[in-house]
Amino acid sequence: MHRVKVRVVEDALDANNTIARANRDDFDRHGVTVVNLMSAPGAGKTTLLERALQGLSVRAGVLEGDVQGSLDADRLASLHLPVVQLNTGNGFGGECHLDANMVRSALPALPLEDIDLLIVENVGNLVCPAEFRIGEDVRIMVSSVAEGEDKPLKYPLMFRACELVIINKLDLLPHVDFDMERFLHHLDAVHPGVETIQLSARTGEGVDEFRAWLERVPARVPA
Amino acid sequence: MHRVKVRVVEDALDANNTIARANRDDFDRHGVTVVNLMSAPGAGKTTLLERALQGLSVRAGVLEGDVQGSLDADRLASLHLPVVQLNTGNGFGGECHLDANMVRSALPALPLEDIDLLIVENVGNLVCPAEFRIGEDVRIMVSSVAEGEDKPLKYPLMFRACELVIINKLDLLPHVDFDMERFLHHLDAVHPGVETIQLSARTGEGVDEFRAWLERVPARVPA
Numbered sequence: 001m002h003r004v005k006v007r008v009v010e011d012a013l014d015a016n017n018t019i020a021r022a023n024r025d026d027f028d029r030h031g032v033t034v035v036n037l038m039s040a041p042g043a044g045k046t047t048l049l050e051r052a053l054q055g056l057s058v059r060a061g062v063l064e065g066d067v068q069g070s071l072d073a074d075r076l077a078s079l080h081l082p083v084v085q086l087n088t089g090n091g092f093g094g095e096c097h098l099d100a101n102m103v104r105s106a107l108p109a110l111p112l113e114d115i116d117l118l119i120v121e122n123v124g125n126l127v128c129p130a131e132f133r134i135g136e137d138v139r140i141m142v143s144s145v146a147e148g149e150d151k152p153l154k155y156p157l158m159f160r161a162c163e164l165v166i167i168n169k170l171d172l173l174p175h176v177d178f179d180m181e182r183f184l185h186h187l188d189a190v191h192p193g194v195e196t197i198q199l200s201a202r203t204g205e206g207v208d209e210f211r212a213w214l215e216r217v218p219a220r221v222p223a
Numbered sequence: 224m225h226r227v228k229v230r231v232v233e234d235a236l237d238a239n240n241t242i243a244r245a246n247r248d249d250f251d252r253h254g255v256t257v258v259n260l261m262s263a264p265g266a267g268k269t270t271l272l273e274r275a276l277q278g279l280s281v282r283a284g285v286l287e288g289d290v291q292g293s294l295d296a297d298r299l300a301s302l303h304l305p306v307v308q309l310n311t312g313n314g315f316g317g318e319c320h321l322d323a324n325m326v327r328s329a330l331p332a333l334p335l336e337d338i339d340l341l342i343v344e345n346v347g348n349l350v351c352p353a354e355f356r357i358g359e360d361v362r363i364m365v366s367s368v369a370e371g372e373d374k375p376l377k378y379p380l381m382f383r384a385c386e387l388v389i390i391n392k393l394d395l396l397p398h399v400d401f402d403m404e405r406f407l408h409h410l411d412a413v414h415p416g417v418e419t420i421q422l423s424a425r426t427g428e429g430v431d432e433f434r435a436w437l438e439r440v441p442a443r444v445p446a
Binding site for chain 2: 040041042066067068069071094095096123124125126127128144146147148150151153154155156157169171172175176177202
């Protein structure tokens with residue numbers, strides 16, 4: 001039983017990688033750089049995008065992944081960017097992550113010819129999104145100080161599978177038991193040398209640094 | 224491809240339910256009531272247990288579920304209760320939830336004859352734990368005010384699959400954008416009439432009410 005299950009999982013990951021490469025070819029053909037934005041539920045991904053995408057110097061679009069509903073896509077509507085909602089609850093079994101096939105199903109709704117940067121906001125989850133490539137160039141992980149300093153040790157795959165770790169909700173630091181030095185020490189243990197940005201999406205502190213990072217993404221990806 | 228996948232998932236859930244019933248039989252034979260404690264990562268489940276299990280009038284044990292590591296079990300060691308760590312990363316493929324088979328594998332390490340109440344702290348995740356029964360009597364969902372008031376609408380299955388919703392980190396209310404009335408309205412939309420307890424595991428406010436709830440669990444479960 002266990003061997004069969006492992007085989008099924010391996011086959012599914014192989015199939016996913018094949019579709020991820022097809023997505024990547026489509027993105028490359030349109031010159032679109034793709035960011036996979038991951039975090040636990042409630043870490044502040046959408047609030048961060050509301051802030052960071054205002055005044056961005058590259059043409060961006062957003063693919064919103066959720067189990068159900070379109071709350072986050074609705075919040076981003078005022079940015080006047082192309083925003084497409086993708087629900088894993090519709091025909092995808094309510095999956096706890098986006099996979100390459102789900103993203104592929106959304107491609108026809110995305111105006112790839114009109115954007116340079118596509119940000120895919122993944123389903124809030126600290127385990128499975130790290131296992132499924134979707135054809136992205138870079139992966140960003142958002143962790144909030146309200147979640148505690150132990151998260152890199154408890155969810156190491158997620159903190160390893162990214163090029164940037166954002167530490168959000170800096171404004172809550174005086175009100176929670178979170179030792180930044182210890183968090184960074186844990187993070188360095190699982191992903192030595194990974195880039196970090198500390199910010200507060202709520203107050204805006206540090207968001208300029210993230211916006212500048214996003215604007216440099218196309219340049220950091222080898223053509 | 225998609226039909227095959229659905230079939231595999233259905234078979235897996237059937238197999239899970241069979242094992243969950245076997246767990247339940249074992250728990251019943253020893254007169255142990257079982258609580259499945261679920262939440263997003265960092266919602267404060269372990270801190271809540273550290274507080275609530277002190278001075279509990281029934282004999283409790285804890286099964287700690289994590290992808291890897293034993294940080295939470297180590298934190299609970301000072302309570303001098305039976306605590307068993309279960310890692311989904313060891314032989315279970317790094318699963319994002321506990322299932323009945325994983326819990327079954329831990330049963331030999333649990334002194335069922337010495338406890339009346341077993342609390343199973345699930346892997347931090349707002350999607351998959353709701354789909355896998357483990358042989359529990361009641362399910363408790365912990366949501367923190369730092370996660371935002373939209374969570375019941377975004378993860379309805381989780382908020383529906385529980386008998387009690389704990390709203391944690393009340394001490395952060397002055398520092399976050401969280402409208403309690405709106406959260407309760409959203410919760411009522413997805414799970415009308417579900418019991419709720421508002422508390423702060425950090426300050427201890429409201430924890431007495433939760434402890435009393437836990438002590439009443441064996442009585443509320445039909446024999």
